[in-house]
Amino acid sequence: AAANEFLNIVGLINESNKILVVGHIMPDGDDISSVLSLSMGLQKIGKEVVSAIDWKIPSYFNEIQEVSSIKTFEEAKDFNPDLIIIVDASSPDRVGRFSEILSKFKVVVIDHHGTNVFFGNYNWVDSSFGAAAQMILRLNKELGVKYDERLAHINLMGIETDTGFFKYSNADERVFRDAAELISLGARPDLIARMILENKKLEQFLLLSRMIEKLKLDCEGTLAYSYLSQEDYKEFNCSEEDSGGFVSEIRSIKGVEVAIFLSEFEKGEIHVSFRSKEWFDVSKVAVILGGGGHPRAAGATIKGNIEEIVEEVVRVTKSVLEGERK
Template sequence: MTRKTRIVEVRRALLSARRVLLLSHKSPDGDAMGSSLALLSGLLALGKTCDVVNVDGVPANLLWLPLAERVALLPEDGDYDTVVFLDCGNPDRPGLDLEPLRGARWVNIDHHPGNGDFGHANLVDPGACATAELVYEVLQALQVPVGFTAATNIYTAILTDTGCFRFSNANARAFEIASRMVHRGVDPSWVAQMVYDQQPVNRLRLLSRVLETLELSPRDKAACVTVTREMFRATHTGVEDVEGFVNYPRSVYGVEVGFLLREEADGRYRVAFRSKGRIDVAEIASEFGGGGHRNAAGATIEGTAAEIRQQIFDRVEAAWDDLLLRRREAG
């Protein structure tokens, strides 16, 4: 099925909807929030009754986004006939009890590989720079004017998901849509300041502690930092404050893969992977029951931090050896 056909299916589902629930993944990033709020603005413009929910709420650095005040932690007791999953690789990502929503029509809009098309209508394209790219095309199909509210959310989503246009998903379409949003009144300098230059002091104190845990693999191809629950308690911070920390180990000279271990309440570790492009971290994450993109992936793993760190170090070093071997054989 072509992307155009999928957009038509999503358009049909949204136009026929009476009451819509918008969901995004736990620990939301700029794409999850921006996509949700951009679509919310469009559906409200169509006169739809619409709620937007994220179990972790809006991250502190995104509270300024237009319509952010509409985000609730739990769905209202209501009869939703349509549920839209945004930026969710699978239906469990929002972290909600889905049983009350089984009777609704599910719409799935996402750009993660391996999504599986779990909705009744699916707009999934791993080639999209961000889920917000797909939301923008849905708004166009709905013939909803993209005003300043939607434009700000779409631009912010693309800015953050491309790492300020530094990552490999910063393709021509990313710049094209970003340019269109600027023409609709978005100020790139102001958005960047609001997202990146309004950090709470406690977040920087947490970062200081996290960077002290930096460790490298034997041949310096992987680097890791660790966040413990004790660090959160000592600095009065939370999970949302860790957003972006994984890019520090990734930025180390000579490192191919950076990853962050975050201790969870049940003793497991949530692992965020970031690659500079030559090693596929989605493949590594899948070996631990996770998934994601080639350059950005995640998994939840049981074990001690030391055990998990060593397992990933070994896997990255092995992937590096495989890469070198293929290069020698090719040439």
């Protein structure tokens, strides 16, 4: 079915002229890579393209100049496309306010989340891919897009970031083959790693100490969690985008299977990030809490008081973890 849907989508793109490419809220490297790589590919084959994400793009991506071409919801909402293509998003709530206009258009969803709810008219969903950017690479090639260095570099960013810089269990042979292909076309994995991992503001580095102070372990050291409130961010002169990567730090503790990091956003919503190391399916817990994701990386967004939500999330996670422990 996935192969059919892929060819249906290729056909749809070929017969469309104006295409809106939409990414997900709280955009990450795979999302930005997928939005830009698809948009650049479509432009190369002569389409009129608008790229948009209904969320502020974290400033460390600004080193990629093309990021400035991504429009806000307000800038994109009057475009009136023949086709909307949504990338790396598992459900309509993940596209922010674009969810309100989807019913007026033909919608294609391209995604690799096992929790995808097939909310497009056409859905190419394949959770065997480590990154949505790998799906875009295949789509671009099928559309006859010629890769230059810039497109190769941007396309690699998604594969590199969603595999944790090629170290997670989703970094399979196909990931390395796709990466090698893009590197041979001019992509620079070292520059991507440096831009994201070695580009911290001092304040952001110090903020980590607050997260560590608040760290708690439970379930005989297999569950570890921490959180940051708006006061914490303000005290360190930081904002919520400055805690990217903290949940992976928590997972890096010996013996920890499940790591949880909760972050209070300025709007008052709490974002929960889950990571697991070897066997626990965190996407199950995320789905219970109204979110989604992958077996080893998932998330949810919840409204309410941060301390209460920390307790609730830990309670739900513990009950699933204790029920499934090997």
